[in-house]
Amino acid sequence: MDFKKAIKEYYEREIKVINDLNLDELNEAMNAIYETYKNGGTIYVCGNGGSASTASHMQNDFNKGISEYTDLKFNFYCLNDNVSTMMAVANDIGYDEIFRFQLLNKITKNDLLIGISGSGNSKNVLNAAEYAHEVGAKILGMTGYTGGKLKEMANYIMHVDEMDMQIAEDIHMTFDHMMMKIFYNYLTKGEITGNNITDKH
Secondary structure, eight states, X not given: OOOHHHHHHHHHHHHHHHHTOOHHHXXXXXXXXXXXXXXXXXXXXXXXXXXXXXXXXXXXXXXXXXXXGOSSOOOEEETTSOHHHHHHHHHHTOGGGTTHHHHTTXXXXXXXXXXXXXXXXXXXXXXXXXXXXXXXXXXXXXXXXXXXXXXXXXXXXXXXXXXXXXXXXHHHHHHHHHHXXXXXXXXXXXXXXXXXXXXXX
């Protein structure tokens, strides 16, 4: 089979989406993360399915990938990494509560919640965002499609304007790596660039 035409079409679509990203929105979202970090706040992150993997990957890249080289450490907390807690809440209370429950009396107005949802309508992510709003914490919505309810309720957004879940999730992962490189270079070298980064792997 010759898949080359389909491969080219996929990446051409992805390139167009990248070229159409709103850099002002991304910059505001990055500043929200930076301010939370600088002020010693916790950055909670969550998502379902592929977005759960992105959330977990973000915790790794910030808590280890950058923080290994800085005196002030990032404090990311991935709400979907403790499987036993998630399953207990899902079984005893309900799947829609798996993230909100973990935030109860923990998240504060000094913290930031990053909710990742391709559709922007994942009920458990929205419930967590609603609770974060109640306590005065800021919300960063990482969304695709039209952004859904999460885009409407978020203080900051990192939006992928594309009706394709795979491309939206691809770009969400690039947001993580883009931010990792830029924050690493700024915090360790005082340079704002997205180029090189120390990598032991």
